[in-house]
Amino acid sequence: MNDLLNLIFRAVFIENLALSFLLGMCTYVAVSNNIKTAFGLGMAVILVETITVPINYLLYEYVLRQGALTWAGLPELDLSYLKLVTFIGVIAALVQILELVLDRFFPILFRALGIYLPLLTVNCAILGASLFMVQKNYQFIESVGYGFGVGLGWALAIIIFAAIRERLQEDKIPLGLQGLGLAFIVTGFLSLAFNGLSGLEF
Amino acid sequence: MNYFSYLTKPIITNNPITVQILGLCSALAITQSLLPALIMSLAVIVVLGFSGFVLSLLRQLIPNSIRLILEMTIIASAVIVTDEIIKTFAPDISRILTVFVGLIVTNCIVLGQAETFARTHSPGLSLLDGLGNGIGYSFILILVATVREIIGQGTVLNKIILPTLSEGGWYLENKFMALPASAFFIIGLIIWAIQSYSLNSNKQSNSNKQRESNQQGVSN
Numbered sequence: 296m297n298d299l300l301n302l303i304f305r306a307v308f309i310e311n312l313a314l315s316f317l318l319g320m321c322t323y324v325a326v327s328n329n330i331k332t333a334f335g336l337g338m339a340v341i342l343v344e345t346i347t348v349p350i351n352y353l354l355y356e357y358v359l360r361q362g363a364l365t366w367a368g369l370p371e372l373d374l375s376y377l378k379l380v381t382f383i384g385v386i387a388a389l390v391q392i393l394e395l396v397l398d399r400f401f402p403i404l405f406r407a408l409g410i411y412l413p414l415l416t417v418n419c420a421i422l423g424a425s426l427f428m429v430q431k432n433y434q435f436i437e438s439v440g441y442g443f444g445v446g447l448g449w450a451l452a453i454i455i456f457a458a459i460r461e462r463l464q465e466d467k468i469p470l471g472l473q474g475l476g477l478a479f480i481v482t483g484f485l486s487l488a489f490n491g492l493s494g495l496e497f
Numbered sequence: 498m499n500y501f502s503y504l505t506k507p508i509i510t511n512n513p514i515t516v517q518i519l520g521l522c523s524a525l526a527i528t529q530s531l532l533p534a535l536i537m538s539l540a541v542i543v544v545l546g547f548s549g550f551v552l553s554l555l556r557q558l559i560p561n562s563i564r565l566i567l568e569m570t571i572i573a574s575a576v577i578v579t580d581e582i583i584k585t586f587a588p589d590i591s592r593i594l595t596v597f598v599g600l601i602v603t604n605c606i607v608l609g610q611a612e613t614f615a616r617t618h619s620p621g622l623s624l625l626d627g628l629g630n631g632i633g634y635s636f637i638l639i640l641v642a643t644v645r646e647i648i649g650q651g652t653v654l655n656k657i658i659l660p661t662l663s664e665g666g667w668y669l670e671n672k673f674m675a676l677p678a679s680a681f682f683i684i685g686l687i688i689w690a691i692q693s694y695s696l697n698s699n700k701q702s703n704s705n706k707q708r709e710s711n712q713q714g715v716s717n
Contacts, residue, residue, distance in 0.1 A: 387566075473692075
């Protein structure tokens with residue numbers, strides 16, 4: 296249990312996808328003008344990561360990995376080079392299904408997430424989490440924890456960033472620095488702050 | 498517009514990272530030293546050129562309703578081939594790049610170029626535009642990687658530029674450059690420089706225009 300907590304803690308703070316791997320930056324910069332939308336997007340990311348990472352784990356473990364198809368009489372088949380296409384397909388299909396389910400059963404949440412849900416298909420933080428999961432050889436339970444952890448970390452990063460940007464709107468900023476330039480420098484400071492937590496363990 | 502400008506425009510004036518705000522994700526995490534960044538740049542250029550060319554060849558055959566899926570499949574195939582080639586011929590570098598070659602699939606430059614350019618232009622032009630965007634992206638990547646490697650390790654491409662203290666030289670490495678935060682700061686400063694430059698040149702061309710219109714006796 297402690298291991299799992301540590302894993303989630305690492306995924307949220309130390310190996311934060313946005314702040315230490317620069318993943319999902321397009322959405323991160325584009326959708327952080329106010330806290331409300333950033334919060335909605337963050338929730339969508341947590342939801343999608345927690346579902347896609349374990350599903351991709353199952354697919355990789357029982358279909359794609361070398362020797363995974365032993366049960367079908369094909370012990371030497373190695374389909375792991377197909378993982379990119381498969382993962383992208385799974386993510387796109389899942390986002391689509393999630394949209395339908397949310398629309399039917401949780402219309403309030405669906406309306407809150409709005410356009411951000413379909414946009415997640417091309418968010419590299421989502422695909423990145425699945426690829427990291429393969430690289431780190433996680434088990435099923437760990438992959439659930441990892442998916443949730445990276446989602447939470449990404450959500451935290453964008454919500455803090457949006458809050459800082461809201462405050463900055465009232466300040467005088469040099470003309471060339473406005474917008475993207477300042478966004479990166481602020482993110483740099485955030486990333487430094489998260490770095491200070493490295494080495495912490497339960 | 499001559500053909501050469503399709504290749505050169507995305508390098509500074511229409512740079513995908515600093516001006517179009519595309520493709521910020523992926524890849525920038527591997528800018529700690531120059532060699533992996535160079536290989537990564539090469540991979541992005543190849544994928545962009547290839548996908549632009551192929552998508553443009555197929556543009557009249559692809560039905561509009563399923564074009565996203567087809568585009569993603571073509572891009573993913575290009576990335577898989579590139580990834581396998583790097584794994585075979587440069588296994589050490591492939592270990593440093595880890596998942597980031599795979600993440601070219603979700604790089605918004607590739608899909609953005611497919612959607613906005615390759616669908617409406619001929620294969621030759623799409624190839625040039627793809628290569629140009631790839632070079633513009635590489636320009637930023639290589640700039641960041643060079644700064645981080647010189648200040649962080651005193652080397653460029655593993656050749657010693659500033660002899661470090663631990664090897665009997667005089668330079669104390671700045672460990673800050675090993676942190677991901679330094680990449681954010683350097684990109685931020687580059688964007689600042691480029692935006693100030695383009696603001697200045699805009700102002701100049703505006704004042705030139707104003708002078709012309711004043712000469713013609715027309716006021717704005």
